[in-house]
Amino acid sequence: MAAKVSIPEFQTTALDAIPTIASTARGTFRTHKTKKLQWRQVQLRKLYWALEDYKPQLLAALKEDLHKSDFEALLHEIDWVKKDCLFMLDHLEKFAKDEKLRSPDVPVTYSPMKWRIRKEPLGAVLIIGPYNFPVQLLLAPLVGAIGAGCTAVIKPSELTPACAMVMKEMIEARLDSSAIAVVNGGIPETSALMNEKWDKIFFTGSAAVGSIIAKKAAETLTPVVLELGGKNPAFITKNANLALAARRLMWGKTTNAGQVCMSQNYVLIDKDIVLTFIEHLKQAYKEMFPNGAKASPDLGRIVNQRHFQRLKKMLDDTKGKIVMGGAMDESELFIEPTAVLVNSVDDSMMQEESFGPIFSIYPVNSLDEALNVANLVHRTPLSLYSFGSKAENQRVLNEMTSGGATLNDSYFHGSLNSVPFGGVGDSGWGAYRGKASFDCFTHFRTVCETPAWAEPLIAVRYMPFDMSKLRLLNRLTGPKANFDRNGKVVKGFGYWASFILGLGGKSAKGAFLRWLIVLAAHYLYTNRAGK
Ligand SMILES: NC(=O)C1=CN([C@@H]2O[C@H](COP(=O)(O)OP(=O)(O)OC[C@H]3O[C@@H](n4cnc5c(N)ncnc54)[C@H](O)[C@@H]3O)[C@@H](O)[C@H]2O)C=CC1
Numbered sequence: 409m410a411a412k413v414s415i416p417e418f419q420t421t422a423l424d425a426i427p428t429i430a431s432t433a434r435g436t437f438r439t440h441k442t443k444k445l446q447w448r449q450v451q452l453r454k455l456y457w458a459l460e461d462y463k464p465q466l467l468a469a470l471k472e473d474l475h476k477s478d479f480e481a482l483l484h485e486i487d488w489v490k491k492d493c494l495f496m497l498d499h500l501e502k503f504a505k506d507e508k509l510r511s512p513d514v515p516v517t518y519s520p521m522k523w524r525i526r527k528e529p530l531g532a533v534l535i536i537g538p539y540n541f542p543v544q545l546l547l548a549p550l551v552g553a554i555g556a557g558c559t560a561v562i563k564p565s566e567l568t569p570a571c572a573m574v575m576k577e578m579i580e581a582r583l584d585s586s587a588i589a590v591v592n593g594g595i596p597e598t599s600a601l602m603n604e605k606w607d608k609i610f611f612t613g614s615a616a617v618g619s620i621i622a623k624k625a626a627e628t629l630t631p632v633v634l635e636l637g638g639k640n641p642a643f644i645t646k647n648a649n650l651a652l653a654a655r656r657l658m659w660g661k662t663t664n665a666g667q668v669c670m671s672q673n674y675v676l677i678d679k680d681i682v683l684t685f686i687e688h689l690k691q692a693y694k695e696m697f698p699n700g701a702k703a704s705p706d707l708g709r710i711v712n713q714r715h716f717q718r719l720k721k722m723l724d725d726t727k728g729k730i731v732m733g734g735a736m737d738e739s740e741l742f743i744e745p746t747a748v749l750v751n752s753v754d755d756s757m758m759q760e761e762s763f764g765p766i767f768s769i770y771p772v773n774s775l776d777e778a779l780n781v782a783n784l785v786h787r788t789p790l791s792l793y794s795f796g797s798k799a800e801n802q803r804v805l806n807e808m809t810s811g812g813a814t815l816n817d818s819y820f821h822g823s824l825n826s827v828p829f830g831g832v833g834d835s836g837w838g839a840y841r842g843k844a845s846f847d848c849f850t851h852f853r854t855v856c857e858t859p860a861w862a863e864p865l866i867a868v869r870y871m872p873f874d875m876s877k878l879r880l881l882n883r884l885t886g887p888k889a890n891f892d893r894n895g896k897v898v899k900g901f902g903y904w905a906s907f908i909l910g911l912g913g914k915s916a917k918g919a920f921l922r923w924l925i926v927l928a929a930h931y932l933y934t935n936r937a938g939k
């Protein structure tokens with residue numbers, strides 16, 4: 409139960425304050441203090457405890473903005489980001505350490521030059537968040553930015569004003585305000601932020617706004633990460649466990665009232681099993697909402713009137729048949745989990761991203777047809793789901809791409825904070841979470857150091873050139889092709905020599921172990937023979 413707390417009224421950041429906020433972030437980065445591992449660790453620890461201490465305010469804000477249950481607010485938002493902080497803290501030293509480059513990346517002849525990759529923070533970064541997981545999707549990238557040693561300005565969604573205000577208060581009270589700032593507002597404030605120079609922009613939101621951000625960023629060649637939406641398909645074949653598929657897909661469309669960018673937009677199902685699947689869906693509905701969805705304390709609400717109307721229009725425009733749910737109450741922004749049986753790819757329920765508790769069911773004659781339809785609707789969705797035999801699931805993975813995928817479930821691949829998450833093509837650029845969050849805000853700078861004593865060895869590069877020295881250099885450092893002009897691998901002397909010396913394998917470690925076994929066997933045999 410959320411405790412009674414007071415949440416400040418939403419206030420946008422003054423437009424004329426934004427250039428100063430941005431230049432403070434840039435200036436602080438130039439002091440180099442955020443590069444220190446200790447600064448990063450302290451900020452992450454402070455963020456962890458801030459989330460714990462502001463839990464009552466955050467729970468109340470999530471309830472106010474999205475009617476989010478405490479269960480979801482903890483699992484998907486507050487505890488999620490706390491876990492992110494712990495993960496980053498646990499691995500930070502390892503992530504931030506220089507990576508030594510050795511053979512096979514660096515030929516042995518180049519090894520005296522101490523090749524390494526230095527992990528450098530990109531600089532001052534801008535993070536723009538969406539409304540659906542207002543805490544997680546704004547602060548999880550921030551964990552990556554802090555871990556990498558960047559300064560950051562974060563811009564929560566104005567559609568979740570209570571969360572935006574609580575996060576602003578929390579971050580200003582607890583984190584280093586010379587390095588991390590919160591700007592509140594909508595389009596004017598985001599545009600003002602976009603007029604500033606950043607070292608990276610991390611955007612989560614719709615493809616339409618993502619495209620505006622990418623265009624603006626391109627003017628200053630600023631790199632961007634885009635975490636966008638998609639029209640995600642679920643495939644169900646005759647070999648699926650239909651009861652399980654129905655239950656799990658209901659999970660995908662009921663969490664956060666379906667306002668999950670990964671949740672399925674439509675289900676492509678073998679026509680012979682459609683009616684049975686619908687019965688299982690209804691059964692799953694009954695189990696999840698024994699008193700009806702509206703009475704459930706667990707089901708969230710649509711964020712605002714505009715999104716409510718958008719979803720209503722999708723349902724009003726469909727030529728399909730509602731086979732589960734369909735009820736709405738505008739005064740409460742309530743939409744019942746709803747499934748619509750459709751028969752055309754052009755149907756509104758197939759063409760628009762639902763991003764709500766509604767989805768369509770499209771019967772197909774075969775998996776071939778399902779794959780054709782899915783590739784037609786959206787070739788590069790954020791996620792896809794496949795419920796079929798092992799071979800069918802493999803085929804779906806093989807013949808259709810997506811940002812991430814789960815076999816036999818809805819978005820379980822997105823429920824772990826330690827593995828990379830991101831879209832592909834027009835569902836997103838770049839990835840984060842786990843180590844990817846650190847990498848996302850890091851420049852991997854290759855460094856080498858050429859010692860003075862090596863000068864006679866590397867002087868070959870200076871003019872006047874000598875072709876005989878180039879040939880010698882190539883013999884010493886150049887790799888040799890092990891294939892002919894038809895692309896066929898040629899097993900020459902080198903291959904057979906290493907095969908024999910390696911006792912049938914290629915890796916030095918494996919060869920060492922095999923030699924050890926042979927020598928041990930030989931030793932035991934000769935000792936026994938000598939007895
Ligand atoms: N891939 C992912 O991780 C996620 C993607 N999404 C996608 O986000 C969308 C829903 O989130 P929304 O908050 O409605 O997205 P949105 O794109 O409307 O807004 C996202 C952010 O952009 C800002 N913004 C809006 N219009 C702008 C403009 N013209 N110029 C500059 N900034 C602007 C907003 O203030 C907000 O902070 C869905 O399409 C969903 O699929 C949502 C969550 C996660």
Ligand SMILES: CC1=C(/C=C/C(C)=C/C=C/C(C)=C/C=C/C=C(C)/C=C/C=C(C)/C=C/C=C(\C)C(=O)O)C(C)(C)CCC1
Nearest residue numbers: 483484485488540541544545667668669670671822823824
């Ligand atoms: C503990 C033991 C076992 C294993 C138990 C297991 C595996 C429990 C699993 C629990 C489940 C089902 C957890 C579900 C978690 C779901 C989460 C965290 C969902 C997160 C969703 C997010 C973050 C959504 C993000 C949305 C975004 C980005 C968007 O808008 O798209 C055994 C194995 C049973 C053995 C005994 C011990």
